[in-house]
Amino acid sequence: MNINPVLLKEAKVRMRGWRAAGIVALYLVILALVTIFVAYDSYNNIYSSTIDPGRSVGTYSALAVIQFILILFIAPALTAGAISGEREKQTLDLLLCTKLPTRSIILGKLVASISQIILLIIASLPVFSVIFMFGGISIAEIAQLFMFYIITAIAAGSIGIFYSSHMKKTTASTVLTYGTGAFMILGTLFIAWIYMGIFRDNNYKEIFPLLYANPLVGFVSLISEQFGGQGSLAGFLPGIGRTYTGTTKGMSPWIINLIFDGALTVLLITLSARKINPVKRKISIFKKKKI
Amino acid sequence: MLKIKDLVKTYGKFVAVNNLNLEIPQGEIYGFVGPNGAGKTTTMKIISGLLTATSGEVMVDNVDVTRNSRKIKESIGYMPDFFGVYDDLKVTEYLDFYASIYKIKEKERKKITDDLLELVDLSNKRESYVDSLSRGMKQRLCLARSLIHNPKLLILDEPASGLDPRARVEMKEILRNLKDMGKTILISSHILSELAELCTHIGIIDNGKMVISGSVSEIMQQVYSSRVIKLKVNDKLEQAEMVLKEFPNIDKITLGENTIQAGFEGSDQDMSRILATLVTRGIPVVTFSQLDGNLEDVFMKVTRGGEVQ
Ligand SMILES: Nc1ncnc2c1ncn2[C@@H]1O[C@H](COP(=O)(O)OP(=O)(O)OP(=O)(O)O)[C@@H](O)[C@H]1O
Numbered sequence: 275m276n277i278n279p280v281l282l283k284e285a286k287v288r289m290r291g292w293r294a295a296g297i298v299a300l301y302l303v304i305l306a307l308v309t310i311f312v313a314y315d316s317y318n319n320i321y322s323s324t325i326d327p328g329r330s331v332g333t334y335s336a337l338a339v340i341q342f343i344l345i346l347f348i349a350p351a352l353t354a355g356a357i358s359g360e361r362e363k364q365t366l367d368l369l370l371c372t373k374l375p376t377r378s379i380i381l382g383k384l385v386a387s388i389s390q391i392i393l394l395i396i397a398s399l400p401v402f403s404v405i406f407m408f409g410g411i412s413i414a415e416i417a418q419l420f421m422f423y424i425i426t427a428i429a430a431g432s433i434g435i436f437y438s439s440h441m442k443k444t445t446a447s448t449v450l451t452y453g454t455g456a457f458m459i460l461g462t463l464f465i466a467w468i469y470m471g472i473f474r475d476n477n478y479k480e481i482f483p484l485l486y487a488n489p490l491v492g493f494v495s496l497i498s499e500q501f502g503g504q505g506s507l508a509g510f511l512p513g514i515g516r517t518y519t520g521t522t523k524g525m526s527p528w529i530i531n532l533i534f535d536g537a538l539t540v541l542l543i544t545l546s547a548r549k550i551n552p553v554k555r556k557i558s559i560f561k562k563k564k565i
Numbered sequence: 566m567l568k569i570k571d572l573v574k575t576y577g578k579f580v581a582v583n584n585l586n587l588e589i590p591q592g593e594i595y596g597f598v599g600p601n602g603a604g605k606t607t608t609m610k611i612i613s614g615l616l617t618a619t620s621g622e623v624m625v626d627n628v629d630v631t632r633n634s635r636k637i638k639e640s641i642g643y644m645p646d647f648f649g650v651y652d653d654l655k656v657t658e659y660l661d662f663y664a665s666i667y668k669i670k671e672k673e674r675k676k677i678t679d680d681l682l683e684l685v686d687l688s689n690k691r692e693s694y695v696d697s698l699s700r701g702m703k704q705r706l707c708l709a710r711s712l713i714h715n716p717k718l719l720i721l722d723e724p725a726s727g728l729d730p731r732a733r734v735e736m737k738e739i740l741r742n743l744k745d746m747g748k749t750i751l752i753s754s755h756i757l758s759e760l761a762e763l764c765t766h767i768g769i770i771d772n773g774k775m776v777i778s779g780s781v782s783e784i785m786q787q788v789y790s791s792r793v794i795k796l797k798v799n800d801k802l803e804q805a806e807m808v809l810k811e812f813p814n815i816d817k818i819t820l821g822e823n824t825i826q827a828g829f830e831g832s833d834q835d836m837s838r839i840l841a842t843l844v845t846r847g848i849p850v851v852t853f854s855q856l857d858g859n860l861e862d863v864f865m866k867v868t869r870g871g872e873v874q
């Protein structure tokens with residue numbers, strides 16, 4: 275089997291020294307602190323010494339939210355400099371003049387970054403296992419959540435790669451990547467909010483289509499579904515809360531969101547690989563017919 | 566091996582390479598000389614598949630580089646004029662990385678890496694981090710990198726720039742070794758004399774156009790067709806000057822204390838005729854010699870001509 279040489283090299287360099295271990299440690303400290311804080315807080319509020327599954331549900335969602343936010347911040351940071359960094363270091367030409375296809379360069383970079391995210395997610399398992407002891411959450415649900423994390427991270431990473439291959443400077447790429455992320459999360463919500471305010475009354479039971487692209491909407495829908503559609507998180511997102519009052523049928527928003535992420539990833543990777551290829555072929559619909 | 570036909574590259578309205586023609590037979594070393602901005606790097610990037618030509622044809626081993634660029638890249642080793650190295654990689658790991666790109670088997674990699682490090686004289690640095698190497702060492706490492714897949718054609722963009730005199734000599738030595746190994750090499754430089762002793766062919770490019778090209782001896786002939794002669798006499802300086810002025814192919818006579826320098830265009834026979842005339846006229850000639858034809862003079866003359874146009 276041939277492992278992608280870029281991936282292999284990136285893995286070697288990224289895991290070297292204390293940096294990788296440092297990032298994992300810092301990440302775990304943040305997660306653990308939040309967990310302790312939330313768990314302690316819910317103990318105090320409930321004034322009860324018995325173990326209550328409802329309490330672990332609260333801790334679980336808090337932990338899930340924090341991890342989600344951390345991933346959304348870390349994934350683009352790992353990829354936004356992937357190609358532009360090579361350009362700035364003047365090493366990109368040395369890669370492009372080899373026989374390595376540009377697609378392999380892009381995929382190698384993306385997979386290396388995603389592996390780092392997966393490492394963080396796996397490292398967070400012990401923290402999640404604490405909730406596990408309290409009960410109320412199943413392994414299947416945690417697996418579902420982690421899968422959602424990973425696919426979201428891949429999509430976020432692809433956005434970073436996309437800008438990184440189109441921009442000369444890493445700073446420009448980083449700004450655009452986070453800008454796009456902000457638009458996908460906050461911008462789409464804002465548009466949905468305005469749309470509903472103007473055109474719809476309170477009986478509107480569907481999700482504004484643009485929101486399927488919103489990872490936060492997907493995340494909230496996943497968590498609410500895990501709690502049987504009564505999650506309190508859903509209330510503040512326009513359109514979502516109503517969906518989960520049990521009236522809407524069909525595919526869950528988080529599944530549609532993941533499908534969207536997958537399609538977006540394929541598109542962005544293709545465009546990035548094309549962008550950095552110095553000898554572009556003209557796209558022609560008629561080319562295949564000729565042969 | 567390499568054949569360039571009517572190559573044109575434009576950036577917007579600016580023509581960087583203008584109808585360039587060039588051919589390098591197998592096993593030859595072609596020196597590509599020109600001033601800053603002449604279009605050397607642009608041409609070399611097109612050959613290496615890092616830029617697309619606006620028009621024209623580049624053939625490597627009779628295959629068009631744009632047709633089958635991945636296949637072609639296997640037979641080309643390219644060393645850019647400016648390049649960086651990864652930090653966090655050791656010399657052996659660096660070469661190993663590029664070897665893995667060409668799917669060289671793990672068993673063979675060690676031997677290839679060892680041989681290449683030997684060739685570029687970096688064997689004692691194999692465990693150093695690449696970004697800790699000096700500039701000259703990085704340059705040699707980059708050369709080794711471009712050789713990792715044993716390419717037939719080497720495209721070297723100013724491999725000696727920024728090197729100290731000793732390192733230049735060493736670089737030249739390495740290139741000579743490569744020539745003996747049967748590689749075909751295209752090498753660029755600003756300095757004509759640096760390439761003259763190494764190359765079999767030379768092309769001078771200016772403003773994207775090939776001004777002169779040919780074998781080194783042909784270029785030398787052009788150099789020597791306008792040579793400078795130096796004459797030392799014991800006495801009769803003025804008479805000697807009068808004699809020289811009779812020859813139509815002598816100009817720019819300058820007088821020293823008892824020497825005369827003059828520009829001369831013509832063959833060796835013409836030159837011996839001048840000496841014979843001087844002697845028969847009774848001029849006490851002490852020495853009669855030709856100043857070393859200066860390649861840089863030709864370079865300046867040829868390239869400045871292009872600028873005026
Ligand atoms: N990306 C670009 N956009 C616009 N013009 C360019 C670009 N790259 C090169 N040029 C122009 O093309 C011309 C040829 O450049 P090139 O780098 O090939 O010269 P060169 O012979 O390698 O010079 P040097 O000896 O300085 O390395 C220059 O005038 C340069 O300004």
Ligand SMILES: [Mg+2]
Binds near residue numbers: 605
């Ligand atoms: Mg150059």
